[in-house]
Amino acid sequence: MWICPYCNTAVPNPVNRKCPNGHGLADPIVLGFTVEQTASKSFIKAFLICLAAAVLVILSRSFLPEKTVGHVLGMALVFFIAVGVVALLRALKWKRQGGPVTRLAPRALGTGLGCLVAGGGLLALGFGLDMIR
Numbered sequence: 384m385w386i387c388p389y390c391n392t393a394v395p396n397p398v399n400r401k402c403p404n405g406h407g408l409a410d411p412i413v414l415g416f417t418v419e420q421t422a423s424k425s426f427i428k429a430f431l432i433c434l435a436a437a438v439l440v441i442l443s444r445s446f447l448p449e450k451t452v453g454h455v456l457g458m459a460l461v462f463f464i465a466v467g468v469v470a471l472l473r474a475l476k477w478k479r480q481g482g483p484v485t486r487l488a489p490r491a492l493g494t495g496l497g498c499l500v501a502g503g504g505l506l507a508l509g510f511g512l513d514m515i516r
């Protein structure tokens with residue numbers, strides 16, 4: 384089910400991915416559209432997106448200086464952690480708010496945890512392997 388967090392209503396038939404009041408049904412904080420999704424599915428999706436982004440940065444070491452790659456990787460991982468924290472706060476807010484938007488809370492929760500685990504885990508790994516400095 385699509386849900387508009389601004390109107391706090393379910394949108395059964397979005398037109399052009401917009402609610403009837405014209406709000407776009409995409410939210411960068413949940414890394415996609417504000418569609419109802421289980422926490423575990425959101426977790427895996429967020430984890431894979433963060434992982435793929437980190438891999439892309441690591442692959443860029445073939446044409447960028449290693450020091451730059453380490454720096455960019457560190458920043459990207461801190462960014463994932465920040466997104467994760469914001470998503471978790473969003474999950475709390477949606478849960479407390481009541482109404483249809485609470486159905487988006489598991490999605491924000493899963494996305495937040497996925498980003499945190501991927502960002503935090505890779506950050507620890509990066510420091511362990513001396514890739515981030």
Ligand SMILES: [Zn+2]
Pocket residue numbers: 387388389390391402403404405406
């Ligand atoms: Zn709306």
